[in-house]
Amino acid sequence: MSVGLAGLLIVGSCDADNATERGSGATVRLAHGPTSVREGVPVGYAHDREGAATAAVNTMQALTQAGQGRIAMDAVETALLARDPGPHLRDSMRIGRDRPAGSDVVNVVPAAVSVTAFTSSSARVMVWTMAVSRSAITEGAPVSVVTAWATHTVELVWERGDWKAKDAIGRVGPSPDEVVAPGADSPLSQPLQSGYYTVYVN
Template sequence: MSLGDEPGYGDTSRDDEGGYGGSGQTRTRLPDRGGDPYGGARRGRSSSRSLVTVVGVVVLLIAAIAFANRGGDDDSSSGSDSTNKTKTSATAPSGERPVDSKVAGIPSGFAHSEQGAGSAAANYGVALGSTGMFATDQRHALVNAVYAPEVAAARQSDLDKAYSSEGFLTNIGLNKDGSAPNGQTFVSRIIPVGTKVTSFSATNSTVELWYTSLFGLSGEGSTNPVSESWFTTTYQLKWINGDWKVADFTQKDGPVPVGRDQKASTADDMTKAVEEYGGFTYAR
């Protein structure tokens, strides 16, 4: 609370009688009082008030500095309040990098904790939703890096069939080899909005990833312009060889926000944005 919030503090408004703050007194400066508006008889009381005011200011400043320096200690000091902890833990940033290493260009070596599981789900979601999944060699590397070993082999065959299907590629406007037509740029990018760890143990974790997705072809003559979608993917993660790996996942639509009435960008602007703005390494 600032000093201005104290009752009566800073009240220097004059009343109709020429006084201050409704006191009915008139401040008259006398030459022989050395600048004391109330005369020598009141000097002791004025000094006392000044001392109290100075002490009050110092106390408030010390309290404000102490409060500011508390930083993020509120979480640890209120650990008994499980409700508040639940509300803040899902989105509170830790300020720490999630990992120090990468496999196939994907962050790896996540912490053996709820935060580590959430970070793994966000980063794996970005990888599995990237354009790399449409190129055979990159897809194999991504799948082997993200999935649990016993799951990767089985997934690999299914994914190869899905991503190399001529009908599928034609429907989204790509060539038979998964490349974009000349003069166009293929966009497939996931932007995580948040994660929620719904269950956690030393060996297994379930994480929901809410994200928005950009998908389509930017460029003149595109039959599948870049559009935005919203999904939530639930990942079943296992702790294997010092890292979290995907064992299974399910996906559902939404939550979807209300769209604003904004003018769509031109094909050139969209292509330029995709080429110039890179993605992120995600962590909470």
């Protein structure tokens, strides 16, 4: 299922000391990127495995915010997506375009990141996430909180001097109790990426 349809969203964090500001055009100082924030979207990643991992996590988080109507999908498309995105990304773009901001909030934290394929022109990154959603079913109803685990596979290409997402696929699971002995399709079966940075986009 597509990340847009599933609502599988990523939220990262960046220490305030590592960035000069959070507004449009802000300069960010992180070893593997991003180097700046344009229209709320972090851009500028190192041409290495760590840069690809960082770009994948931040792309998912930016798609999350666009899907909640908090940043413009056009800005995400310009900054982080390849010229010819795949079908799953196109679904996410369609769902998130011109979406009004709502009161519901979904935050997703990257628990583990692994780069499963890498060349100078492309990369595949798997991201295992925990999502926490807070919403009310109807107006005035009690707020409910739900947690869920998911795995995202992000295909990236080196294009226009930066890592751009070519496609992204999300699936539910595995939950922590299922990863004591992770299967071959789990990001936890791969070497984990220690060097990646995420920027909270709000």
